[in-house]
Amino acid sequence: MPEEQAFCVLVQMMRNYGLRDIYKAGFEALHTKFYQLERLVQDKLSDLYKHLKDLGIETHMYASQWFLTLFSAKFPLHMVFYVIDLILCDGLNMVFNIALALLKHSRKDLLALDFEGVLKYFRVNLPKNFRVEKNAESLMHLAVSSKVSSRKLRKYEEEYRRMKEFERQTENPIDRLEREVHQLNTEIFRLENENDLLAQELVTNKISLRRDLDDAEGHCEDLMTQVETTTKNLFEAREEKERLASELKQLKEMFRKEAEKSSLEQKRNAVIITEYKQIISNMSKKQNSYEEDINKLQSQISRCESCSKVEASEENDEKPTTGTRELELELAQTKLALVESECRTQDLTHQLNNALAELEATSKNSWLQKTLTSIKDVTGQRKEEKTS
Numbered sequence: 333m334p335e336e337q338a339f340c341v342l343v344q345m346m347r348n349y350g351l352r353d354i355y356k357a358g359f360e361a362l363h364t365k366f367y368q369l370e371r372l373v374q375d376k377l378s379d380l381y382k383h384l385k386d387l388g389i390e391t392h393m394y395a396s397q398w399f400l401t402l403f404s405a406k407f408p409l410h411m412v413f414y415v416i417d418l419i420l421c422d423g424l425n426m427v428f429n430i431a432l433a434l435l436k437h438s439r440k441d442l443l444a445l446d447f448e449g450v451l452k453y454f455r456v457n458l459p460k461n462f463r464v465e466k467n468a469e470s471l472m473h474l475a476v477s478s479k480v481s482s483r484k485l486r487k488y489e490e491e492y493r494r495m496k497e498f499e500r501q502t503e504n505p506i507d508r509l510e511r512e513v514h515q516l517n518t519e520i521f522r523l524e525n526e527n528d529l530l531a532q533e534l535v536t537n538k539i540s541l542r543r544d545l546d547d548a549e550g551h552c553e554d555l556m557t558q559v560e561t562t563t564k565n566l567f568e569a570r571e572e573k574e575r576l577a578s579e580l581k582q583l584k585e586m587f588r589k590e591a592e593k594s595s596l597e598q599k600r601n602a603v604i605i606t607e608y609k610q611i612i613s614n615m616s617k618k619q620n621s622y623e624e625d626i627n628k629l630q631s632q633i634s635r636c637e638s639c640s641k642v643e644a645s646e647e648n649d650e651k652p653t654t655g656t657r658e659l660e661l662e663l664a665q666t667k668l669a670l671v672e673s674e675c676r677t678q679d680l681t682h683q684l685n686n687a688l689a690e691l692e693a694t695s696k697n698s699w700l701q702k703t704l705t706s707i708k709d710v711t712g713q714r715k716e717e718k719t720s
Contacts, residue, residue: 366391367492394454406459411468433475
């Protein structure tokens with residue numbers, strides 16, 4: 333059973349089964365239970381009652397734990413479960429049935445013992461007899477079969493009240509007043525001790541609260557300092573974010589412009605390269621054509637021995653000269669185009685250097701400078717590749 337449910341069962345037993353009355357100040361209800369049990373033993377076990385009276389053993393000497401703990405102080409746990417089940421079914425009066433069953437079970441042993449032996453038997457030997465669950469079940473059957481009427485218990489309760497009332501009436505007034513004074517002094521002493529404990533607890537609580545308050549105030553100051561620092565850092569972070577966003581925007585714009593320029597330059601270079609390849613192709617074709625013509629002329633001259641020397645020398649002088657001039661002209665045009673391309677590249681490099689100088693003047697971020705420097709290096713590499 334969970335602790336919550338066990339606590340609820342305890343509350344119901346205290347409230348609805350009359351168990352709470354046993355623990356009230358003065359233990360009046362508990363002494364009433366002792367008298368009722370004593371009268372039951374006198375009626376049902378007269379020989380055992382007489383033996384215990386002769387030994388001077390009173391009921392509270394052995395039955396106090398039975399009523400106060402419901403047999404849970406000494407007896408095994410499986411027996412206690414049976415006891416509580418019977419009490420929940422039939423009420424608190426079932427304790428009398430179980431007590432009579434225990435006395436009946438140990439009757440012979442008790443009649444043979446003296447004062448010390450009887451007390452030791454109730455304290456040690458009697459609980460040991462029920463460590464075996466079978467013996468506990470037999471005891472529960474005996475308790476259920478025992479007949480203890482509520483009417484008889486009420487009768488014994490009335491007898492106890494009349495007896496106590498008679499004792500109060502016949503008591504010496506001085507003794508009664510002395511007893512009441514003693515009770516009042518005891519109550520005063522208890523209240524003074526309780527007051528001292530409460531005062532000490534109050535002082536301790538005040539000191540603890542003051543210390544907790546000081547700690548809370550110190551913690552609050554630390555938190556306020558942290559809040560101010562965090563707010564300041566947040567403001568600086570926002571400014572840094574805005575500045576970085578502005579620089580990033582400028583960088584993107586510069587990168588876009590440089591990318592456009594680079595794209596245009598690449599297109600121009602591609603056109604120049606295409607033209608250059610076309611020129612080389614044309615020159616190769618012309619060279620091949622010249623070589624074929626020369627081969628034909630040489631073949632014809634070789635057939636004519638008389639003119640082979642003169643014509644061959646003249647044609648060889650004129651044709652190579654003409655081809656060389658054309659090659660020189662085309663080479664000069666190609667160099668001119670390359671020079672123009674280098675000039676445009678130098679212009680772009682100059683513009684990029686100016687942009688870098690302007691950006692360095694307005695920004696101090698090392699990462700931005702590194703980025704622009706890397707762009708500059710890439711542009712220089714492209715320039716070297718174009719020149720080669």
